[in-house]
Amino acid sequence: xxxxxxxxxxxxxxxxxxxxxxxxxxxxxxxxxxxxxxxxxxxxxxxxxxxxxxxxxxxxxxxxxxxxxxxxxxxxxxxxxxxxxxxxxxxxxxxxxxxxxxxxxxxxxxxxxxxxxxxxxxxxxxxxxxxxxxxxxxxxxxxxxxxxxxxxxxxxxxxxxxxxxxxxxxxxxxxxxxxxxxxxxxxxxxxxxxxxxxxxxxxxxxxxxxx
Amino acid sequence: xxxxxxxxxxxxxxxxxxxxxxxxxxxxxxxxxxxxxxxxxxxxxxxxxxxxxxxxxxxxxxxxxxxxxxxxxxxxxxxxxxxxxxxxxxxxxxxxxxxxxxxxxxxxxxxxxxxxxxxxxxxxxxxxxxxxxxxxxxxxxxxxxxxxxxxxxxxxxxxxxxxxxxxxxxxxxxxxxxxxxxxxxxxxxxxxxxxxxxxxxxxxxxxxxxxxxxxxxxxxxxxxxxxxxxxxxxxxxxxxxxxxxxxxxxxxxxxxxxxxxxxxxxxxxxxxxxxxxxxxxxxxxxxxxxxxxxxxxxxxxxxxxxxxxxxxxxxxxxxxxxxxxxxxxxxxxxxxxxxxxxxxxxxxxxxxxxxxxxxxxxxxxxxxxxxxxxxxxxxxxxxxxxxxxxxxxxxxxxxxxxxxxxxxxxxxxxxxxxxxxxxxxxxxxxxxxxxxxxxxxxxxxxxxxxxxxxxxxxxxxxxxxxxxxxxxxxxxxxxxxxxxxxxxxxxxxxxxxxxxxxxxxxxxxxxxxxxxxxxxxxxxxxxxxxxxxxxxxxxxxxxxxxxxxxxxxxxxxxxxxxxxxxxx
Numbered sequence: 001x002x003x004x005x006x007x008x009x010x011x012x013x014x015x016x017x018x019x020x021x022x023x024x025x026x027x028x029x030x031x032x033x034x035x036x037x038x039x040x041x042x043x044x045x046x047x048x049x050x051x052x053x054x055x056x057x058x059x060x061x062x063x064x065x066x067x068x069x070x071x072x073x074x075x076x077x078x079x080x081x082x083x084x085x086x087x088x089x090x091x092x093x094x095x096x097x098x099x100x101x102x103x104x105x106x107x108x109x110x111x112x113x114x115x116x117x118x119x120x121x122x123x124x125x126x127x128x129x130x131x132x133x134x135x136x137x138x139x140x141x142x143x144x145x146x147x148x149x150x151x152x153x154x155x156x157x158x159x160x161x162x163x164x165x166x167x168x169x170x171x172x173x174x175x176x177x178x179x180x181x182x183x184x185x186x187x188x189x190x191x192x193x194x195x196x197x198x199x200x201x202x203x204x205x206x207x208x209x210x211x
Numbered sequence: 212x213x214x215x216x217x218x219x220x221x222x223x224x225x226x227x228x229x230x231x232x233x234x235x236x237x238x239x240x241x242x243x244x245x246x247x248x249x250x251x252x253x254x255x256x257x258x259x260x261x262x263x264x265x266x267x268x269x270x271x272x273x274x275x276x277x278x279x280x281x282x283x284x285x286x287x288x289x290x291x292x293x294x295x296x297x298x299x300x301x302x303x304x305x306x307x308x309x310x311x312x313x314x315x316x317x318x319x320x321x322x323x324x325x326x327x328x329x330x331x332x333x334x335x336x337x338x339x340x341x342x343x344x345x346x347x348x349x350x351x352x353x354x355x356x357x358x359x360x361x362x363x364x365x366x367x368x369x370x371x372x373x374x375x376x377x378x379x380x381x382x383x384x385x386x387x388x389x390x391x392x393x394x395x396x397x398x399x400x401x402x403x404x405x406x407x408x409x410x411x412x413x414x415x416x417x418x419x420x421x422x423x424x425x426x427x428x429x430x431x432x433x434x435x436x437x438x439x440x441x442x443x444x445x446x447x448x449x450x451x452x453x454x455x456x457x458x459x460x461x462x463x464x465x466x467x468x469x470x471x472x473x474x475x476x477x478x479x480x481x482x483x484x485x486x487x488x489x490x491x492x493x494x495x496x497x498x499x500x501x502x503x504x505x506x507x508x509x510x511x512x513x514x515x516x517x518x519x520x521x522x523x524x525x526x527x528x529x530x531x532x533x534x535x536x537x538x539x540x541x542x543x544x545x546x547x548x549x550x551x552x553x554x555x556x557x558x559x560x561x562x563x564x565x566x567x568x569x570x571x572x573x574x575x576x577x578x579x580x581x582x583x584x585x586x587x588x589x590x591x592x593x594x595x596x597x598x599x600x601x602x603x604x605x606x607x608x609x610x611x612x613x614x615x616x617x618x619x620x621x622x623x624x625x626x627x628x629x630x631x632x633x634x635x636x637x638x639x640x641x642x643x644x645x646x647x648x649x650x651x652x653x654x655x656x657x658x659x660x661x662x663x664x665x666x667x668x669x670x671x672x673x674x675x676x677x678x679x680x681x682x683x684x685x686x687x688x689x690x691x692x693x694x695x696x697x698x699x700x701x702x703x704x705x706x707x708x709x710x711x712x713x714x715x716x717x718x719x720x721x722x723x724x725x726x727x728x729x730x731x732x733x734x735x736x737x738x739x740x741x742x743x744x745x746x747x748x749x750x751x752x753x754x755x756x757x758x759x760x761x762x763x764x765x766x767x768x769x770x771x772x773x774x775x776x777x778x779x
Binding site for chain 1: 526
């Protein structure tokens with residue numbers, strides 16, 4: 001309980017219906033629902049992960065995928081230390097959109113932002129659907145752009161926790177106030193607030209488990 | 212104006228009724244709201260009746276009521292609430308089943324002949340007495356126990372040996388009381404239905420008085436009238452009863468032709484739009500069985516696609532898929548017998564509709580969605596300026612009505628857009644169960660200020676505000692009458708009323724909704740606040756709760772509507 005807690009602000013980006021909210025739901029509540037209502041604006045969730053003697057608290061902004069809401073995205077990624085750029089491995093269009101998000105993040109987000117490229121809906125392939133985004137193609141993009149890369153299934157839970165663990169490992173364990181601070185927009189990483197939250201396990205998101 | 216105060220228990224009676232008087236208004240109304248807000252609905256259900264008959268007498272003596280509005284020179288000093296039975300809405304709360312019809316639904320009559328209903332009432336009338344702000348709760352009808360469930364009133368039961376007898380005696384009296392109340396509620400409902408009948412079937416003219424209809428509908432529309440009344444309120448169905456049939460025929464045909472054209476080979480499919488709608492349809496109201504039927508999904512997909520194609524400036528935006536469903540569902544009930552209207556959420560329309568009827572429902576839904584979206588176009592065009600403005604206004608409003616909460620949000624770095632974006636984008640639909648949304652829309656659609664030529668002819672409209680007042684048709688100007696005060700004199704005498712836009716009223720509803728949780732929120736940190744507001748505890752809300760919310764919004768609007776003009 002008294003281990004040091006690092007808070008990581010993380011944002012999810014990606015085309016509509018690729019499974020952003022489902023990945024978060026799997027990670028936070030270990031749950032899945034087939035037809036989740038489309039996210040409007042953005043949803044906020046948190047989850048704690050123990051890594052050795054250290055606890056990482058993910059503060060997650062799950063953004064809406066539709067293009068019309070894209071103008072809100074900067075508000076959420078501006079001060080983020082990590083981003084998941086999600087696409088659907090059966091939808092090539094969603095991979096194109098993922099490229100755009102990676103580009104935008106490199107141009108607009110904090111310099112040290114850790115980005116994970118996530119190809120979701122692996123279960124569909126196992127169920128016989130045709131893969132439309134080759135793993136190699138995504139790996140190539142990840143290598144070129146310096147991204148973490150995962151293929152996941154929010155439905156089965158396959159590889160989902162690994163994404164977050166991977167990000168946790170890549171972000172240097174510093175005190176929150178030493179982490180990159182943006183100049184405007186959301187200031188989610190309020191030092192005091194994080195400490196407060198750390199003192200009260202009940203204050204974390206309902207249904208969250210410490211995994 | 213502060214927001215938190217300790218207070219006496221109160222009744223969540225729905226629509227306020229103001230007594231016109233000469234004393235000053237705003238502090239009293241403010242403290243009324245404070246008083247209202249501090250109670251919780253659960254508490255309310257357990258309150259005992261305490262109002263005296265003298266209060267009824269007092270109400271009878273007051274001749275003039277200031278209804279739904281205050282304006283300069285008209286002050287409010289007493290607020291009378293009568294527990295009349297409200298309209299019925301369908302059981303459409305997903306998995307949740309309400310004890311419909313027996314739950315605490317109270318209704319405030321607001322018309323001139325209100326006393327006629329009061330006469331039938333034996334139960335005490337709760338009265339917020341003049342100045343004293345003492346609130347007497349009405350007898351609440353607790354959810355009727357199915358089987359032998361114990362009554363929900365806070366009776367202190369004797370110890371175990373006596374339990375059975377005491378319980379059965381208690382149950383019996385409870386049951387009798389409930390029966391009595393149910394009869395009263397039924398009478399009240401019948402009375403309301405009769406009033407709607409009278410307005411919808413005017414005896415000496417083909418013209419329906421839309422202002423009267425709007426006033427009556429603000430407090431809820433009986434399920435049997437809802438489909439027709441919604442179509443009238445939103446300006447789809449003409450007020451002239453002689454023209455209604457031909458218009459419906461024409462519009463339904465027009466829709467059918469539109470669909471045919473858009474899905475013909477000549478028309479190039481807008482793939483991204485089609486794709487976006489296609490993936491959202493199965494995700495629309497996933498908890499309600501009705502929306503899982505392929506027949507329904509196909510209907511909604513056609514409606515949304517055709518709308519998107521015809522409105523390229525906006526196009527399809529997520530959230531619009533939510534907005535079409537109350538229309539669709541309500542219009543389906545037109546084809547269900549009264550006893551089954553509440554089952555619309557789970558019945559397959561194929562079982563009770565012909566192909567042609569389904570097409571009519573689809574066409575009507577399309578046109579009404581079109582009318583609704585005309586009023587909030589700015590919410591969905593590029594950059595969504597309408598929503599941004601509303602969110603900003605909400606912030607400014609909360610700063611005025613609950614500065615403690617506003618300051619707390621600032622301190623915790625909570626920004627209004629983080630939680631209120633969705634409230635605006637989906638008109639709070641994600642925050643409530645479907646049957647509550649439908650009840651809310653009775654009021655929302657009554658708030659739409661569609662001044663048709665017919666209603667103008669029936670009423671003298673005098674603008675008493677310095678703000679510009681537009682009476683253009685909705686087609687010319689989707690966002691008109693932003694903030695104006697209309698003094699409308701109608702045949703029944705002078706009634707104060709007011710015209711505003713739906714989006715403006717919605718901001719006040721959002722403000723009322725937010726400050727309702729003020730006490731809780733102020734003790735929370737960033738994470739707690741956002742998490743709470745993303746999933747507010749409204750699943751058990753009943754009509755009375757929604758009606759209280761709408762009343763509070765109305766009061767805030769009455770107090771701050773002038774201030775709102777400075778926000779822009």
